[in-house]
Amino acid sequence: MTYLVAHDLPTLPAGERFRELLQRPGILQIPGAHCGLAALQAKAARFEALYLSGAAMSASMGLPDLGILTIEDVCFFVRQVSRASQLPVLVDGDTGFGEALNVMNMVRAFEDAGAAAVQIEDQILPKKCGHLNDKKLIAPEDMAAKIAAAAKARRHLYIVARTDAAADEGLDSAINRARLYVEAGADAIFPEALHDPEAFRKFSETIKVPLLANMTEFGRTPFMTASEFEALGYKMVIWPVSALRMAAKAQADLYEGIRNDGGTHRLIDRMQTRAELYATIGYHEYEALDSSIITSVTPEGMPQRSTGK
Known part of the structure; x- marks a missing residue:
C-alpha cells in the first residue's frame, strides 16, 4: 500500500525497528538506495533495511563526496527513501556537519526526516571516501565528544561510529579509537577500509558491540560475501554505492x-x-x-x- 494510507504505516520508531532487526540471528544485509525508486526496488527484493550513502547522494546531485552536502540536502533524501520503502534507513552523516552542537542538530533533523540510524566518521573536512588516500583524522577525544552529543540528542536513533584510522594510523589505533567511541555511547562500530580478512577478524575479536562491514566496489577491501563477513564476526554489511553505479x-x-x-x-x-x-x-x-x-x-x-x- 501507499505510504499515504495511515493504517499501513509502521507504529514503532525507525530506530527501534532497526534494533529489532539486529537482535535476530545472522548478518543484516543493507544495500544502498539513493532515491525513492531504488528503495522500492530493494524492498521488492526482500531487503529489510537500507543504507543512504553520502557518496551516492552527492553523485546523484553531480557533486563529489567531499562533505559539500548540507543537513537539509540529506534530509531530502532521507524523507523520500524512508517514505517510499517504510524500511529502517541507516544514513551517512559524514563528520556530523560540525562540532557537538551541530551533531545534535543533525541527529534531531535526521530523526524528524525518518532515519533509523546514523553513521558518523572521525575525519575532518574536507572529508574523503574512506578508501582514498590522504585522509585527515580528528583527535579521538573530539570524535568521542561528537558521539556523546549524538547519544544525548537522540530519541531513538541508532548510532554507528565509523573510524578511518586503520589506513593511516594502523589497526591497533583504529581499535583503540573504537573502544573510546563505544564508551562515549556508540551502539555499533564501522571500521572502514580494512584490507584483509584477518584485520576484520582481529577487530571483531576485540570490539564486542555490533560491527558493520563495507563491501564497496573498487576499494581497498577484497570482495567478500555477507556470509563471509558474518563468519568474521560482523552483524551488518552495506553495499553503499552499488545501485547508483549500476544505474549510472x-x-x-x-x-x-x-x-x-x-x-x-x-x-x-x-x-x-x-x-x-x-x-x-x-x-x-x-x-x-x-x-x-x-x-x-x-x-x-x-x-x-x-x-x-
Missing part, C-alpha cells in the same frame, strides 16, 4: 546509444517497461486511493443573515 552505467549507455543510433531502439530490452515501473511505484494503488476519496463540496456563497422581518 546504464544511463551512460542510453545516452551514448541515442547519440550514435538516433534513438533508443537498440536498448529497449534493457529498459524497465511502463507496466513494470507502474507496478514498482504502486501507480494503480494511488489511482484507487484517489478515486476512493469523496470530493468536498464548497458552498457557493455565505448564507444571508435574517433581518427578523
Whole structure:
C-alpha cells in the first residue's frame, strides 16, 4: 500500500525497528538506495533495511563526496527513501556537519526526516571516501565528544561510529579509537577500509558491540560475501554505492546509444517497461486511493443573515 494510507504505516520508531532487526540471528544485509525508486526496488527484493550513502547522494546531485552536502540536502533524501520503502534507513552523516552542537542538530533533523540510524566518521573536512588516500583524522577525544552529543540528542536513533584510522594510523589505533567511541555511547562500530580478512577478524575479536562491514566496489577491501563477513564476526554489511553505479552505467549507455543510433531502439530490452515501473511505484494503488476519496463540496456563497422581518 501507499505510504499515504495511515493504517499501513509502521507504529514503532525507525530506530527501534532497526534494533529489532539486529537482535535476530545472522548478518543484516543493507544495500544502498539513493532515491525513492531504488528503495522500492530493494524492498521488492526482500531487503529489510537500507543504507543512504553520502557518496551516492552527492553523485546523484553531480557533486563529489567531499562533505559539500548540507543537513537539509540529506534530509531530502532521507524523507523520500524512508517514505517510499517504510524500511529502517541507516544514513551517512559524514563528520556530523560540525562540532557537538551541530551533531545534535543533525541527529534531531535526521530523526524528524525518518532515519533509523546514523553513521558518523572521525575525519575532518574536507572529508574523503574512506578508501582514498590522504585522509585527515580528528583527535579521538573530539570524535568521542561528537558521539556523546549524538547519544544525548537522540530519541531513538541508532548510532554507528565509523573510524578511518586503520589506513593511516594502523589497526591497533583504529581499535583503540573504537573502544573510546563505544564508551562515549556508540551502539555499533564501522571500521572502514580494512584490507584483509584477518584485520576484520582481529577487530571483531576485540570490539564486542555490533560491527558493520563495507563491501564497496573498487576499494581497498577484497570482495567478500555477507556470509563471509558474518563468519568474521560482523552483524551488518552495506553495499553503499552499488545501485547508483549500476544505474549510472546504464544511463551512460542510453545516452551514448541515442547519440550514435538516433534513438533508443537498440536498448529497449534493457529498459524497465511502463507496466513494470507502474507496478514498482504502486501507480494503480494511488489511482484507487484517489478515486476512493469523496470530493468536498464548497458552498457557493455565505448564507444571508435574517433581518427578523
